[in-house]
Amino acid sequence: MCTASWLRRESALHLFFNRDELRSREPAWPPRASESNGVRWIAPADGRAGGAWIAATEHGLALALLNRSEGSRPAAAVSRGTLIPRLAGTVDPDQLVGRLASSPLDELAPFRLLALWRERSHGVVAAWDGRRLDIGEVDSTLGLLCSSGLGDERATAARGATWRRFRDAISPWDPAAHREFHRDHSPAPSAWSVCVHRPEARSVSFTEIELGPEEALLSYHGAPPCQPGELHRARLDQRPAPELD
Numbered sequence: 001m002c003t004a005s006w007l008r009r010e011s012a013l014h015l016f017f018n019r020d021e022l023r024s025r026e027p028a029w030p031p032r033a034s035e036s037n038g039v040r041w042i043a044p045a046d047g048r049a050g051g052a053w054i055a056a057t058e059h060g061l062a063l064a065l066l067n068r069s070e071g072s073r074p075a076a077a078v079s080r081g082t083l084i085p086r087l088a089g090t091v092d093p094d095q096l097v098g099r100l101a102s103s104p105l106d107e108l109a110p111f112r113l114l115a116l117w118r119e120r121s122h123g124v125v126a127a128w129d130g131r132r133l134d135i136g137e138v139d140s141t142l143g144l145l146c147s148s149g150l151g152d153e154r155a156t157a158a159r160g161a162t163w164r165r166f167r168d169a170i171s172p173w174d175p176a177a178h179r180e181f182h183r184d185h186s187p188a189p190s191a192w193s194v195c196v197h198r199p200e201a202r203s204v205s206f207t208e209i210e211l212g213p214e215e216a217l218l219s220y221h222g223a224p225p226c227q228p229g230e231l232h233r234a235r236l237d238q239r240p241a242p243e244l245d
Contacts, residue, residue: 001201002053002066003159003194004114004145005178006123013118013140015062015209016178017054018225020148020196028205030232031218037089042234044207044220051081052088056209056216059091059241060118066147071110071129078107087115091241093122097135100126105133112147116140118211119241142173149201150191158192175208182206183225195226205229214238 001020006013019028026047033042043055053065063084086103090096096115105128113126123140126133144163148155162184170177182194183206189197196203206225210217216236223229 001149001155001196002064002145002147003155003182003203004064004066005163005181006062006114006116006140006143007173007175007178008121008141009174011213013060013062013116013209013211014175014178015054015056015064015114015116015211016175016182017064017207017209018182018195018203019053019205019207020201021204022201025204028220028222030222031220031234033234033236034085034088036085036087039089039091040236041088042216042218042236043084043088044205044218044222044232046079046081049079049081051079052084053081054207054209054218055084055088056211056218056236057088058216058236058239060120060211060216060238061088061090061096062114062116062118062209062211063087064114064145066112066114066145067149068110068112068127068129068147069149069152071131073109073130074107076107077109080108080111083108083111083113087113092120093117093124097124097126100135101133106130112145114138114145118238148191148196155192159194162186162194175210179206179208179225185226195224197224212238 029045043052
C-alpha cells in the first residue's frame with residue numbers, strides 16, 4: 001500500500017513516496033547509512049523487520065518497493081524489505097536485473113520494485129506475483145506508481161485521476177507540486193486518496209529523495225504527509241559507478 005512519484009529536473013532526479021501501513025505497524029527508524037557489496041546507501045528502516053522500502057545509493061540509484069495486491073503469497077513469507085539491501089550494491093540496470101533474477105524470490109510475497117538511475121537516465125519496474133518475475137522499463141523523467149491492499153488497479157485509477165488533475169492545474173510542475181500531490185485527500189480521505197486514511201491503515205510516512213551530481217539527499221517525514229511530524233535528513237556523497245568488465 002504505497003504511492004511513488006518521480007521527476008527528473010535539470011541535473012537532479014527526485015523520488016517521492018507515501019508509505020501506507022496498518023495502524024498497528026511499529027514506527028520506522030530514521031534514515032541511516034549502510035553498505036552492500038562495497039556500495040554505501042541511505043534508507044529509513046522498518047520498525048518490525050528492519051528492512052527498507054526506499055533507498056538512495058552513492059552511485060545515483062533510487063529504489064522503492066511497493067506491495068502488489070495480485071498474486072500468491074508463500075506460507076511463511078520473508079520480509080520484502082530484505083530485497084533493497086540485496087540490490088543496493090548494484091551499479092547499473094543489467095547488474096540489478098541479474099541479481100534480482102538470481103534472488104530467492106519464492107520466499108517473498110508479491111511486490112513491485114522501482115529502480116531509477118540519475119546518470120543513466122534509466123528506469124525499471126520489476127513485478128513479482130509469487131511465481132513469475134516481469135521486468136519492464138518506465139519513463140525515468142516523470143511517473144507514478146500506486147498500490148493498495150484493497151486493489152492496485154482501483155488505487156491506480158483513483159490516484160491517477162488526481163495526478164492528471166494536479167498536472168493540468170499546476171504550472172510549473174516541480175518538486176513542490178509533487179509534495180502537495182502526496183498530501184492530497186481528493187475526493188475525501190479514504191483508501192483511495194493519495195494520502196490514505198482508513199480505519200485499519202493510513203499513510204504513515206513521506207520520503208523524498210533528491211539525487212544530484214554531488215550528493216544524494218533523503219528526507220524522511222515520520223508521520224502522515226498531511227500532518228506535522230519530525231523531519232529526518234541523511235546525505236551521501238555521489239561518485240561515478242565503476243566500469244564493469
